[in-house]
Amino acid sequence: MLKRKIRNLAVGLSAFGLAVSGVAATEGTANAASYGWVYIAFPKWLGNCASGNGKVTGIQAYTDYWNTNWDMGDDLVYGKVALGQRNTVIANLACKTSRGGYYQYVFRDDVVPTRNNQTVWVGQTGWTRN
Known part of the structure; x- marks a missing residue:
């Protein structure tokens, strides 16, 4: 049970990291204010x-x-x-x-x-x- 929770947490953090890196990658494409x-x-x-x-x-x-x-x-x-x-x-x-x-x-x-x-x-x- 504990191993499953740790694995789910790791998968969730990986998905969060991908989402954040995707935002960071697109952030620089906007016109500079x-x-x-x-x-x-x-x-x-x-x-x-x-x-x-x-x-x-x-x-x-x-x-x-x-x-x-x-x-x-x-x-x-x-x-x-x-x-x-x-x-x-x-x-x-x-x-x-x-x-x-x-x-x-x-x-x-x-x-x-x-x-x-x-x-x-x-x-x-x-x-x-x-």
């Missing part, structure tokens, strides 16, 4: 912190190439992206009102920054860039 850093803003005018008339005071955000644990103080982060390609942005916001604060899940969406240091605005009602 040009990476850059962009300002990702979560403004109120795109529906952020709209519940309770709040103001964005903190951001927890992710792109395909970067992430930040809570960045506090304003509605802006500086994130790494692939330029001219779709980048998934996922974010949670800390919102503050005169009566306290709350958290808001923003969205998961794809944005396409085109140049380094560009500003991309994202929110409940969509995204845009300068």
Whole structure:
């Protein structure tokens, strides 16, 4: 019984190794991306912190190439992206009102920054860039 489990584990690991080497072999065939850093803003005018008339005071955000644990103080982060390609942005916001604060899940969406240091605005009602 133990020998059978060890053999099955070895077969499974071999299959995993083949799958990983296949991915690695095909990974280099894609066009190389040009990476850059962009300002990702979560403004109120795109529906952020709209519940309770709040103001964005903190951001927890992710792109395909970067992430930040809570960045506090304003509605802006500086994130790494692939330029001219779709980048998934996922974010949670800390919102503050005169009566306290709350958290808001923003969205998961794809944005396409085109140049380094560009500003991309994202929110409940969509995204845009300068």
